[in-house]
Amino acid sequence: MSTPSSLPERVSVTKTLPKTIQGIKKRAKKICLPGQKHAEALDIVARELGYRDYYQAQQKLASGETLPERAEHQSRHSVFLSAYWRDMDTKPRSAGCETLEVFLPRPLNTIVSKHQATYARNLEGFRQEAPDHLEMISNANSQARAWELLVRAALTLQFMEVTGLRPATSQKQRQALELLTDFPSKDHDSLWIDSASGMWIMLDEPYGHVNELSMVEKRAAWITEKSLHLTKPAWAGLYYPDNAIPHLISPSADLLSTVTVNLEGLSPIAVVPSGEQEWLGVSGPYNARFMSPARKASGVARRARPGTTYGFSKGAVEYHRKAGYPLLWRPETPLSQADHKRVGAELQCLMISPMPFKAYYKIRKWCSTLEDWMFSEYRDSDREAGFYETYYGGEPSVYPTVSDQISALKRVREIVIDGYIECKPRRDLLKDLEIATAIIEGQAPT
Template structure:
């Protein structure tokens, strides 16, 4: 009797098991106990579903879902963003993924290089041909949703209009033509690959609809032999809040672009009370693997600033997701030596010299100050500590020989005070470059 009475319960349990990767992840979060790693919960649910572990379930289900998506209109593109919210108690964090469909594969209408110049995509990297990932963290879940929607709209804009972002200095010269355009704001420049003609997207706020301003803008357009269009479209910079306008020397290209934008509904919208988030929300440490990356079988790259490294003789003193970690020599320079170096650098920074040499010196002045603050905490700092690299009373080194002597003195302090390591080598290399520039300029 006990066996029969327990049978319906087991059948019901099996019927509630997830059938998708997303369902697997949701169940793993639900069954997870305090202190348990998310990866362990994923493996438990995968074994409940009959797989060896989460990795096997992920591979199998991705293949199955890929075949189901074959019936979807277009090609899937995945957009990911990470967030950390320090205003919540306790602090919260997560990873958001938005999947959209477009008529063509992403790299058919924008290259990896072009994407880094595209409005709303500047902070993303192409992790796979079907996957764009935000490099740094954003400040909240709502902000992550907003940035992902804007990124999706930019992809739709390029695919639908056929335009590409301006990337070269030659292409960007067109922006100079718009310098006198009244009340222009948030301008981005786009190129038609077929003709080489440009289209500017101007997105000011609602005040631009005031009649006197509209008349001034129209007059300026006519005086400069350009054409202006105001498509019924949400825009890219601040969708549905800014007012998008298109400007181009080509009236035909303007008509074509306007028609393409007005013919399509937005591919994604920012969540609201009426519109729930249509993407996926996961823990911050989730590492989404797209179907293309999964099929290739190659390991995904970690975001900068999210992995630990090692450098002999050096220590990491600053880490931030999306940016290279900062390193300094492991042993500190004495505060007296910092003051000697700081005094020399302050004099050099007000001395006449080639800009490239000045830039090297200025950069290392800031870096050495960062090292110093990392090396000495509040209670260990000498008097006038804050004025070591900035705030003194420097005097110019007018002669090149004086500047070269100062650089040699800095070099000697660095060699004697810091242990051999890559950060020290980088500093000495740039001091040598600055020295060579000043020597070359003096001859």
Template sequence: MVTLATPPSTIDGIKRLAKAIKRESGIAHHAALEEAARKAGFQNFLHATRAITRGSDQSYTVYVTVYWNDLRSEAPSSGRYTVEVQLTRPLSELLADGLKVGGAYLRNFRLEAPDHIEMRTDASSPVSAMQYLDQASFALLFINSTGLVRVFRKENIKVMNGLERIPFADHMTGWEDPQSGDWLLLDEPYISPEPGFRKEWLQENGLHQVAPQWHGVYYPGNAVPYLISPSQALLSRIQAQVESIPDCSFPMGIPQAMEYDSRFISPARAASGKPRRSRTMPTSGVSNGALAYGGAPGVRSKWRPARGMSLELHTTIGPILHKLCNSSVRTAGVTTRVYDRLNQVRSRLEEWAFMEHPGGITAEVDAKLYYGLPVDGYATPQDTLKAIETARDVLLKGYEECKPRALLLAKIESAAADLRKRISR
């Protein structure tokens, strides 16, 4: 029998005791957790988690910022929201492996300062901005309280992808314990079905489900969160942990709207003495023979030659690239590596053609450009190489020297070099 000199007073201590009880008694892990919690003086493991969590007063304030730019409504508006979230671990520790640990909910954010994450792109409206704020904030609290991260092990991803469609499921995200490797699905449908729903499906797939009294992450207060996993021990622990998140940790109410051009300076950023890093913004104008185009807040602009290529040369190089991209490895030596480079050149040149000749590309001209009906590829590797060299010569003739042209030429030269190696074997 497991005897105790001093009952454990931490969650980790209770877990260690549970392992000892499991080894000695041979009972299931979740049952061992319950027994260990009782030996530590608590009613059960959930009671232990709540009580121990409440006893910890260490708190770290972190900040989440989202910008919005609404140009489609009758009354266009723009602005910035910043909210506070209370964590029990420093943000820099929580995100030590990068924002990827938060999966889709933190994918569009960047770590602006050790205590501040900021969305890279703009939300489309104040309502959308609030949803992004809630999802990022609640994802941070979920990771902070559970220690889970977005699912990353290939075997876990394969298992979850292999499950048949879960009845009534919606807005599912995959998570896993980075230590044990156990996985968990967070399912957040809008409906709250009858108790015991999908019981047969869960049994058929060897899974268990709990419905914690918790806000969830996807749409807090509106969607209903369910936790699904093959591990009852994991479900028991995660349920206890999310239900123990103090209400004071969550951002409440609608934050004050600030000017779009305003910049939030967090305490950690101010203490560092280093200037705040600006968000990536679109570029305009001409630089070194190249013209900027496209882009958006958080998305870099692309560049094209400032002086366009004639439509005649576009209709010369277009069919060549189209035929190259229809050539095969067997007859013409176009491997996947060669194809990828040529197809990238084809795609970019088509984009440039429509910008360089707005309104000048009729359906008849478009049929002579970069895409169209399938065609026979080149007959031999030698013919393919000659066509690639011709495409290179057209680019050199059609565009003046600049970085965008150089990048396309590099792809063409790389494709030619790979093909030369194949021919010389």
């Protein structure tokens, strides 16, 4: 099987659609997936042309009507989705890279922006590596899981293209979720905004228990009380396709009706391999660095995923790496275990003392980070008595006054400066200690 990097070159990433009934049939036969009904493939092609389904396309074209104007020059645009995986449960351990190509009526950037993608159901873990390529940032834990994640990402792109909905990204847009907080049996919900009207729709995807009559009535009564509208489209959904039960809720009945009609009977753009259904993507080695046509055409080198390259930081050493996440660094020389215990005792007292939340958050963050540094600095055989209670599990006492807290932070700062050599991790720690001190000093005197 070819690797992602050996996908065939394309003169263009667009493909022209058929214009006749015969052409629709020919194309449906070509794209029909194993185990898929030919009628479903016919409907897919008809919708690509702008019709509701194949029956409508037959009726319109048989009467001599030309293709809808928007479909007359419509092309299919390639979008590539890729994901890396490592399976630690196999012997020997296995790894790879999966790439799935799907075709959409419009370019990727017109369906979802880089910023929006991070908020969309199933796209949260992806980044836009190129105008035609979405790459999963972290690793999946198996090949099957990588396939599943890629298919779900493809279904989300199809959902946005068909409905015109975009994920809610701003705090103002997401305020609608407050209204829906106590919606009975709400589960796996995602909030979407109509790009034309700005109106919102919530996609609620609970499991089958919501089909019980008592729950149906309870949810319907809640919807009526809140002056909202609800539909249950015959559609696979996004969270757990064909397993969770998708419902749409919105204050706009017209928008809800339009979106529901667009989703009803929508054939999935991709499917997860199972039984006789083979994987329709390309499987390659873990170190494959897929270059999409748009990336190649740009002449710009592709970016490496976070956590997959090596770096250098003066006076610091890397102590943790994980694909998809920034490298973690600590000072290269350790703090003595006695000093760790002194710092830990101070931080434990500070974390139970009354102070502004922003200051508490900084202290809590560094309490956890310093514990990570300590575990990296000392191996099991070198750990002294009380090692595991250094930062958590002691018997702290409250520092009741601002003066007490400032003094404690000053003592922590002095230990850090004396015990760790100058480096970026130490500078980051000292900076946050200064910020926490300033926040505490700024509160009203006690």
